[in-house]
Amino acid sequence: MTFSPDNLVITGACGGLGSALAREALARGAKVALVGLNAGALEALAATAPGRCAVYTPDVSDSAAIQAMARDWIGRFGVPDAVIANAGVAGGYDTADASDLAVFRRIVEINLLGVATTFQPFVGPMRARGHGTLVGIASLAGRRGLPGNGAYCASKGGLIRYLQSLRAELRPSGLCVCTVNPGYLRTALTAGNRFAMPGLMAPEDAAAAILRAISRGAEELVLPRRLGWLACALDLLPDAWHDALLLRQPRKPRAGEPGATAIPGLPAASPETATSDPEPRAR
Template sequence: MAELSYRTALVTGASSGLGRGLALWLARRGVKVYAAARRRENLEALANEARAAHAHIEPVELDVADADTTLARIRELDAACGGLDLIIANAGFGQETSGKRIKWDIVQKVIDVNVTGAAATLSAVLPQMVERKRGHIVGVASLAAFRGLPRNAAYSASKAFLSTFMESLRVDLRGTGVQVTCLYPGFVKSEMTAQNKFQMPFLLETEEAVELMARAIVRGDSQYAFPWQMARVMGLVKQLPNALFDAAMRKTR
């Protein structure tokens, strides 16, 4: 497999699912990957799998919900490795937040991980990247960012924040040498989606989703939504007037 232009990368949420897959995909192509997550034992297993493939993954025990620690740790890694070339803010949390039965502790956790944690991850060494005139930051949003979906007030809003955050950064960073990519996955098999009690259209296997995301990152896409069928549906849903959208969502329930 051909080596990439990145020397080093940080991937959050790397203990399972898309984050784990992206860390392995990059490491197998010659990138030194710092794999960050809360579950140390999962990270050690990931590092061992990479080692067996003659790849290098460095486990980093980290909870992105602790923004101050996240900022400090990423800055330490950046200084120690001579500059991170790629940062992927993939860590995420989702749980039902129906307006009829909303629980603040769940809302707060979604915000701490998906909003504050993602923003801290992406902001940590952005000034250093600009100074070096190189780097690539990637935010993993969701097609759920396109509209406020039923029973997902916190999750949809958190991903909408990340989408807009990345867009503003992209505009600001044009011409600096720092690339910005925002990814919008649909339904992908994972620990989180395994909790869903509804039918998930166009559900992708993790490996397939990882391949699509990795290729979009390497291409330097500013935005990439997938699978294309679900992305097209959500693009149309985004254009619906509120009255039609509300009626459609009542029927989906």
């Protein structure tokens, strides 16, 4: 049995995967709450579907702001069919550098706490209605630690376990929890990567696949599927062999290094050494 979600809340809708999800949903006639930090980008997107959007600019880790957003959206458009917690950030991390502890904390606040904060005000209304889908955009990077990327991998690994827990808790209520594990998406966040990115996908292709998964009630989605099989195969290697392979790859750029992406809530690097994506979504 399938259904077409008519009412969606999408965080991180300013660009990348979030924008692609919003555009695809709007093209299908849905009403969409556009949540992100770049009001201009969200307003431009809302202008493509007058009367079917509302723009919100909270920090996804701010529970009071997210609750206010949820009250406003439900009051205007009703309880959503699906909430897609897509907002996320990434950045290199060095445990030996004390200044990077703030990077670790902020990545976890957005990528892990931000998902729980986004879902919280919608669970009660969805449960009372008896149906709804909660979608968490995790990552294949959450399945295995990567050298120099410990903060991101930890946040996504924690997110995968949180979504598993939430799925079990909500199963009796009729709510669906879907874990999406993308590999690499072609957005500004991956533009600065210096390492191999097998299976690189366009965000539009990923968005269409995610909406199809929501429609059929899927509980897990790996994008692209062949990359999931590759990850499973690599997991069979002894840790020492796996680590040796990964140590040969260049590291994810850290804040201030060429190719690094700005992380909201932290001091921005200089324009000469960093690029920014107001909705940094790809892995």
